[in-house]
Amino acid sequence: xxxxxxxxxxxxxxxxxxxxxxxxxxxxxxxxxxxxxxxxxxxxxxxxxxxxxxxxxxxxxxxxxxxxxxxxxxxxxxxxxxxxxxxxxxxxxxxxxxxxxxxxxxxxxxxxxxxxxxxxxxxxxxxxxxxxxxxxxxxxxxxxxxxxxxxxxxxxxxxxxxxxxxxxxxxxxxxxxxxxxxxxxxxxxxxxxxxxxxxxxxxxxxxxxxxxxxxxxxxxxxxxxxxxxxxxxxxxxxxxxxxxxxxxxxxxxxxxxxxxxxxxxxxxxxxxxxxxxxxxxxxxxxxxxxxxxxxxxxxxxxxxxxxxxxxxxxxxxxxxxxxxxxxxxxxxxxxxxx
Amino acid sequence: xxxxxxxxxxxxxxxxxxxxxxxxxxxxxxxxxxxxxxxxxxxxxxxxxxxxxxxxxxxxxxxxxxxxxxxxxxxxxxxxxxxxxxxxxxxxxxxxxxxxxxxxxxxxxxxxxx
Numbered sequence: 393x394x395x396x397x398x399x400x401x402x403x404x405x406x407x408x409x410x411x412x413x414x415x416x417x418x419x420x421x422x423x424x425x426x427x428x429x430x431x432x433x434x435x436x437x438x439x440x441x442x443x444x445x446x447x448x449x450x451x452x453x454x455x456x457x458x459x460x461x462x463x464x465x466x467x468x469x470x471x472x473x474x475x476x477x478x479x480x481x482x483x484x485x486x487x488x489x490x491x492x493x494x495x496x497x498x499x500x501x502x503x504x505x506x507x508x509x510x511x512x513x514x515x516x517x518x519x520x521x522x523x524x525x526x527x528x529x530x531x532x533x534x535x536x537x538x539x540x541x542x543x544x545x546x547x548x549x550x551x552x553x554x555x556x557x558x559x560x561x562x563x564x565x566x567x568x569x570x571x572x573x574x575x576x577x578x579x580x581x582x583x584x585x586x587x588x589x590x591x592x593x594x595x596x597x598x599x600x601x602x603x604x605x606x607x608x609x610x611x612x613x614x615x616x617x618x619x620x621x622x623x624x625x626x627x628x629x630x631x632x633x634x635x636x637x638x639x640x641x642x643x644x645x646x647x648x649x650x651x652x653x654x655x656x657x658x659x660x661x662x663x664x665x666x667x668x669x670x671x672x673x674x675x676x677x678x679x680x681x682x683x684x685x686x687x688x689x690x691x692x693x694x695x696x697x698x699x700x701x702x703x704x705x706x707x708x709x710x711x712x713x714x715x716x717x718x719x720x721x722x723x724x725x726x727x728x729x730x
Numbered sequence: 731x732x733x734x735x736x737x738x739x740x741x742x743x744x745x746x747x748x749x750x751x752x753x754x755x756x757x758x759x760x761x762x763x764x765x766x767x768x769x770x771x772x773x774x775x776x777x778x779x780x781x782x783x784x785x786x787x788x789x790x791x792x793x794x795x796x797x798x799x800x801x802x803x804x805x806x807x808x809x810x811x812x813x814x815x816x817x818x819x820x821x822x823x824x825x826x827x828x829x830x831x832x833x834x835x836x837x838x839x840x841x842x843x844x
Contacts, residue, residue, distance in 0.1 A: 587810070590789020594818075597793060614793040615769050622765075622786075676782045681766035688770065 421543050427509055428502035430542025431523045431532035437462040440469070440490035444479040447471060447489050460522045460530055461493050467522050467530040469493035499524040502531050506542065509534050562604035565640050565717045574639040575603075581624040583631040586675070592634050593618035596645075603638060606715040612689040613643055616707050619682040620647035623705075626672055628652070632702075640717045645690075645707040653699035661687075661695065731756055731841055733798055733821060736777065740835050742800060745807065745822040746815045754821070756797045758843040761833050765790050771844070772796055779832050783807040785814055792818040802829045 437460045438450060451457065451473065458472035471493040479485055479492050500509045500521040509521055513536060523532045565573055577599060579592035597614035601607065617634060624632040624647055632649030654660045660667075661683050668678025687693050690707040697703040711717070734751035737744065744751075760772045761779040765786060772778055772794040780787060783805035791799055798821040801807065807815075807822060815822045825832060 587785060589786045590793065594789060594792055611774075611793070611795070618789065618793050619766065619769065675784055675786070676763045676765045676780070677786075679764035679766040681764070681770055685766055685770050 418543055418547065421546050422507040422510060422539075423505045425506045425542055425546060426502065427500050427504050427506055427523055427534055428531070430506055430538045431500075431502070431534040432538055433532040435460065435530065435533050437530060438471070438489060439463065440488060440493070442489045443486050444476060444489060444492060445485040448476055448485070451476070458520065460497075460533065461489055462530050465530070466528045467497060467499065467524050469495045470497045470522060497522060500534055506539050510536075510539060558602045558604070561599075561602040562717070564603065572639070574637050577636045577638070579621075579634040581621055581631045581634055583625060583628050585625055585631070589622055589625050590618055592621050596634075596636050599636075600638070600643070604717055605643075609643070609709060609711065609715050613645065613709060616686045616689040616709075617645055617647075619686050620645065620705055620707070622677060623647065623682055624649055626668060626677055628703075638717075641711050643709045643711070645709075647705040647707075648702065650702040651700065653701055653703055654695075654697040655699050657695055657697055660697075731839065733777075736798075736800075736836065736839065736841070737823065739839055740800075740825060740827075740832065742823040742825050745801075745812055745824050746820070749821065751821070754797055756841070759833070759836050759841050760844060761829055763829075769794065773844075777836070777841070779829050779836070781805055781829060783811065785811040787811070788814045788818055788820055788822075791815075791820045797821060798823055800825060800832055802827060802832055 436450075436454050436456065438447060440461050440463050442450070447459075450459065458470065460467055461469040461471055469490065471489050475492040475494070479487060484491075498512060498516055498518060498521060500512065500523045502523050502525060512518065512521060520533050520535045522530055523534055525531050564575065577596060579595070581592060582588070593614050596617050597610050600610040600613055613636075617636065621634060624634070628649040629651040630649070632647060635646045635648070637644040659665055662680070663684045664680040666673075666678040666680035672678045683695065686705075686707055691710045692706075692708040694706040695703070696706075732752050733754040733756060736742065736756070737751055756775055756777050758773040758776040759779065760768060760776055762768050762771065763781050765782070768778055768780070768790055772790070774795045775797045776794075777798050777800060778787075778791060778796050779800045779802060781802050783801050784807070787799055787807075788811055799815075800823045802825055804824065804826045806824070812822060
């Protein structure tokens with residue numbers, strides 16, 4: 393598929409990983425959007441009998457560089473600044489527009505996808521195309537600017553919902569003033585509920601991203617919470633609770649259950665050690681790597697367990713100033729970097 | 731390497747909704763049936779080769795931002811797992827071949843980063 397940049401024949405910003413997904417969506421839009429949807433229908437057309445002198449005034453008045461020529465609603469030609477210059481050089485300003493206009497006009501079909509017009513622009517090097525319906529009637533004009541605007545509007549519509557959510561969430565720490573603001577998320581995890589395994593961690597990761605967390609930090613939290621979540625599902629008697637406290641400077645995650653407890657915490661922390669049953673192992677759990685993974689992902693981990701009573705696992709990630717939430721200027725930093 | 735190349739060269743069946751796989755770049759691979767090992771070793775945009783086909787593989791892939799899971803030996807994920815994968819935009823691919831053969835072919839194709 394040809395990209396917008398290629399079609400426009402321009403080399404500007406290079407495509408980074410981050411905007412690669414958007415580009416694909418933009419390309420999709422170039423095929424989805426119809427010319428009719430993005431064209432300008434408020435068009436300034438002129439009569440073929442208008443003189444070139446009046447046309448010059450017309451251009452000056454409307455601050456444009458060309459216009460379609462219409463006779464009884466039908467497009468008969470197009471006249472531009474270049475045609476005006478030709479008439480000027482021949483000292484022929486009293487001639488009618490019809491003498492200098494281009495008659496073989498390249499037009500666009502209102503029901504074609506926008507990409508068609510982009511191809512025409514790139515092939516012909518024209519800057520604008522009249523959009524003509526099947527009956528020959530002029531319906532509008534389309535320029536590259538119209539396309540860009542149309543695509544941007546469509547993209548905006550697409551992302552508006554998520555953007556609004558992200559915006560609201562990311563301003564949380566700034567809008568709510570207190571000596572110490574934190575957001576607490578709680579998830580009840582049911583024992584043996586493999587169907588919903590990983591759901592809480594996915595939601596936590598999404599929440600962090602909406603709050604404006606650095607994606608790497610969100611990923612580390614996601615992995616740590618996932619392992620804790622699966623431990624609650626696999627090893628507990630009645631399931632447990634995941635609690636995540638988000639503060640501008642740190643994220644504190646806690647998994648608590650009421651049993652059975654870990655008899656030997658040091659052994660449990662050893663890589664490869666697992667008490668998971670054969671059935672659980674067949675599903676791919678019980679590698680004995682869960683707690684090891686958590687330790688790798690967080691800055692501080694504390695495991696506290698009493699056999700017969702339960703287990704409390706505390707995990708903490710400290711946010712560096714550049715990774716911190718809005719209160720510490722995360723967004724301002726983001727904007728400055730190119 | 732794009733997912734399309736991998737799908738074509740290995741003759742994989744796409745279980746999830748088709749996407750524009752020729753624009754999905756992947757740079758690394760990982761093979762294991764132990765989810766925690768994948769959690770530790772799987773890389774962003776990577777391909778994961780496994781025999782596991784239950785719903786949790788999607789959760790793991792989503793948390794790691796993997797691009798695709800190749801499920802070997804014709805293990806069949808249930809419709810719920812496929813729906814979850816579509817929702818999270820994780821591509822599920824299937825093959826009758828065992829993991830060993832799949833990894834060998836990926837290596838031959840030049841996918842060597844792990």
